[in-house]
Amino acid sequence: MDISLKNVEKTFMQTKVEVAALRGVDLEIPSGEFVVVLGPSGSGKSTLLNVMGGLDSVSAGEISIGGKDIASRSEKGLLAFRRDNLGFIFQQYYLLSTLTVAENVETGAYGAKDAHSPLEALRMVLLEEHADKYPFELSGGEQQRVAIARALVKKPKILFCDEPTGSLDEKTGKEVLKLLANIHADLRTTIVLVTHNKAIASIADRVVTLTSGEIVADHQNDKRVSPDEIHWH
């Protein structure tokens, strides 16, 4: 499923002042690509991800995924579209504390027509043996992997990741990135990952740089490296 953004703008009202978070973003992401969106804090990365994934509306411009218009869809239509096609992970893991790991994964599969079993999804993130534990019994990196399993359980075609390693140390962060790289390699899932961490950019097919809501650079990454080889800052 290709993603296509045309002249997308997004403004927020901040105590009576308009703030432009995205200023005319044009972006094409072909199916199966691993894209990293790089930019400093406040540059509009999260906003970009949110509007792309239909989590937030745009102020102007067009967004389509798989040729289908996103911006003009109803909330209900968007919900169904996200359910069938999109997965999300965020900097925080946001797991339900009263459910076990496997149960948390299962929550992501609601209404999916063709889903993995929670254990299959956990196997993909190498956490099968922790299935019956509760989130608080896991480390931060492990919890993030549960969140990834929860996003993957319904076999999404696109995975959106907002600073997935932002709360992790180098070692566990790399594990998470390795997982994402493997998933991309094995399942050909389109991955859009936003981060302020330049080191991470080197694992992607393509790097898009965002500054003050505008794309200032967009190039293919010829020297793709494995997550093991990158250096954290």
Add this chain to the structure above:
Amino acid sequence: MRSTGIRIHFLHAWRFMKKRWLSFLLLGVLLFASGFVYTTMAESIAAIRDASEAYFEETNQEDFSIEVSDRLTASEKEHVRDVCGLQTTETLSALSSADSSCHEDILSSRKETLIQVFTGVSLEARLFMDIPLFRDDGNHRMRILNDADSINKSHIEEGNKPLSSGEIAILGNYARANDIALEDEFVVQGETFIVTGFVLFPDYNLPVFDHPFLFDSTKQTLALMSDEDFAMFDAPKRAYFAGVLEEVSASELEGMFDQAAFLTAPFLENLTLTENNMRSGAIYAEIEGGHAFALIVAAFIALLGLLIIVLSLLKTLRANSRPFGVLKALGVPDNALIFPFLALIGIFALLFLLLGFLAGQFAAHPMQDIFRDFYLLPEGKIRFRVVTLVIALALPLTLLLGLSFVVMKRLLGKRPVALIHPALTEWAKGGLKRFRIGSWRLSFLVRMQIAFIKRRPGKFAVFVVGLFGALFAGFFSFGMHDMLERTLPEYYGGTGIEVKAYTEDITFDEPAEGEKVLELSVRVNETNASLVALSEGQTLHPLKDSRGRDLTGSLAEGLVISRGFSDLSGLREGDTVEVTLAGDNLEMEITGVADIYAGSHVFATREVVAEWLFTDPSAYNVVYLSESPEVDYALLVFTDDIVEQLRDTHEIFNVFFRVLVASALFIALVVVYLLTVMLVEDHYYPLAMFKVLGYDNSIIRKILLGGYVKAALLCFVVGIPVALLAFAFTRRWMAEMYEFMVPLAITPVQVLIYFALFLATLFLGTMSAKRKIDKMSLKDALAIYQE
């Protein structure tokens, strides 16, 4: 592979309930109570209503009653002297024993006079005799009524009507309480009767002996005999007239009464409309208002439960708003998240409501018995009523689910991003900016406390109103506690009277022992009163005012009235009043108010009253004694019996009041607790900000709770005078509505006890709020302000 359903979300909702089991237990208890209270009241009242309507119809219940003086008027005395040849008869009841046909003459002439005064009504004389029964467990009392022809006919609940001599019917309640069965023998004044049936009478001003509304059916009974036995029975018969409105309305009738009816009918004492009678009027009020009352109480209880659950939901949802946001991002619809909560809460609530309903069905039987005992009514059938079921179950359930749904929908209905990244601006809305208020002369702490109160004025109003309501329930239950103790027991306790010995008629001979007293029913201006005329220099019956000063001196100068009568009539010390009895008037000044709550007593000097009415200062009709008399009297009344009887009935009331105090305090506790919990929830984000800013927990607690605790204490202090005012208002209102005294009062000691309880409750509430503030981790607080 497979499609995953809602199971997992049910699991989540289930674990939520398990984690908050205490809240849910409380909800269950409250819903049970709500269903129980409503069903009990609704079912018992419905049964009574159905049964009573048929009963009143069948027995032709009076619309009003006319009390007439027992003392003969001047012209009647003349008739008795000249026509019947009785020289010394002063009263109608004495005449009934002396000469029954002369007695009938007087009654029918009174009836004729009354029909002239009150046009458009039909009347029937009601005769009754009060007989002491000496039984193994003490003295009981019986009131034998004549079998009426057309108004207030007798109703046989069980067995047969006594038709031949030697047969008697008594109250079923009395029979059950004293193990008397049909066909048993029953001795009345040495004569043996066979109990042939259990009887009821629909005139409600009669079955009350000594207290305006308490009737102790374990020791008091009404009775019906054959006409023959009734006529022959040797005891003074008293009389009143029962009436039915034919061509006039109740208000027209009252108008006739007010328009100098006394001039034509000097024996006229009082007119009481059935609907204004404390006992019968209360039935109508009960039937009409009981339902509404039950509904309000049930709704209030259910509402408390609702509050608990909504708070619990709010909390859980807020804690889960981010995970839920992620799930929404992943395509899980709101309803899949909300529905399991609603379904589980609904099932849980339904279970407890149903239990309450079923328990209420059972409790409706004893409840009806209490009503029946109180009002002497036939038994109605408690049956399953769909309406009750629907109201008891559907109403709270709809409310609960509706509100829960709205709350959840409002919280979860937002866009996923709004849930995952709640914007600072939104949380701070209506808060932070307005913090710079208050005069700089006030300390920072006080300014902050005011700021927190001002931040949510609506919620603060709820806090104050809720607190005040809870406080008030407490004040009232304390005020009612021991209320009956303040009536007759206190009255007789303050005197040395052990026995009251009643003579058959007004007597002039010196008694062998004791103090001569005249007890007469009089009117003081517009209000009926029991006049107790005490002999000069007697010491058995002291009179004191509320400050404990002796009023004997005031008695010599005029009329001393009781506090109860003062409340009833609105008369005060210094007023000049007209005392009326059987057409004779005497102008008197009220020279004191005695600290007595029992009934509508007024006091005067016997010599003055005797001279006025009987032109002989030695007249009396009662002797007050400190021990049992040696000689025979027509009727002996032991004050201990009266007090004991009252205390017996009292027992139920005391239990009732204690339950009331306990539940008022419980509700107060719940309210205060909820209010304090709500405080923290409401101000969560500004509090978090204080945490981020590095304020100490103890300061944060002071900032939030300080203002509210001060407001709560102020509420209590303001509550005292307001409660006292409300007490006075209630006394007046009850006095006006039902001519009945409710001696609500609260002692300083009770205020102190209540204050201590209130402080403890407040302390508990704030403790839990403190815990919440302390538990709010800096990490969470920071997370809120990070984005």
